[in-house]
Amino acid sequence: MAQLLALSSAPDAEAMLPALGLLAHGVRRHPSDPGHLMALPDADVILVDARADLVAARAACRLLHTAAVEAPVLLVVTEGGLSAVSADWGFDDVILAGAGPAEIDARLRLVLARAADAEPTRVQASGITIDEQSYSAKLHGRPLDLTYKEFQLLHFLATHPSRVFTREQLLSDVWGYDYFGGTRTVDVHVRRLRAKLGDAEQIIGTVRNVGYRFNLHDEDHRQDD
Known part of the structure; x- marks a missing residue:
């Protein structure tokens, strides 16, 4: 079971990945504004909410990347937001908000495996x-x-x-x-x-x-x- 940190300014952050509730992973919500990103609690994977505000999500991903945060970053987007997403944001993987439990679990396992294999730079x-x-x-x-x-x-x-x-x-x-x-x-x-x-x-x-x-x-x- 992975410990996930959901970065979102939306009041319905729990709806970021509705199917996540069907899995056994632990989820903790954390504000996504820059001030709160400087002191993050421990987590295995960080979920960044890009459903409604792509600009804020991009800023959050880049800040996490430049701060060399160890936990891999999974960007949660809507299908309409996919066209605006770019690899230079600094996230490790992207997933649609409507993904099912099997896909969510697979992406979490894969992103954790890649992080474990990565050597410190x-x-x-x-x-x-x-x-x-x-x-x-x-x-x-x-x-x-x-x-x-x-x-x-x-x-x-x-x-x-x-x-x-x-x-x-x-x-x-x-x-x-x-x-x-x-x-x-x-x-x-x-x-x-x-x-x-x-x-x-x-x-x-x-x-x-x-x-x-x-x-x-x-x-x-x-x-x-």
Whole structure:
């Protein structure tokens, strides 16, 4: 029996997957707004309600993905919402709200099996080593004392090396929602991150009038050749 966490702002969250009530899995409801997503109770699988608000569901999935939440994410959608769903949201599987108990049980088993087989991801580039499991980062073996958001920002840029992101894109992908402070908060976090990188601050590059990117050293390019 799996312990499921249903993320939904709807009062009828129990109706997200009606057939789920016919199975023995435990289900716990949790608010899906960004504030509550920063402190999630333990769960084997997270269900994200995308039946009525695809934009909010996309933001929730991306926030869970950038936060490197260990539990696999199962997106619950209506048939009409399938056309808007994209793999870059960061979920592990998708299921229709009207699915029967056999399909629900099968998808849960499969998504749990894939999660069990997945190896922890370690990012290594330009002297930076990022361990997703321990939420830690090192520069040439020296631990970096990063805040949670600084770690998320570095992790996101390092996993998309050389790609330029606008401040708006970083707010969407790292913060997961429209941050109250606006795009200036990105500049503030980049400045603080660079200060902690010290002499290696050039790893976080600025593209004038566009945004920021993670710069690869020449040796990283040679290793890829």
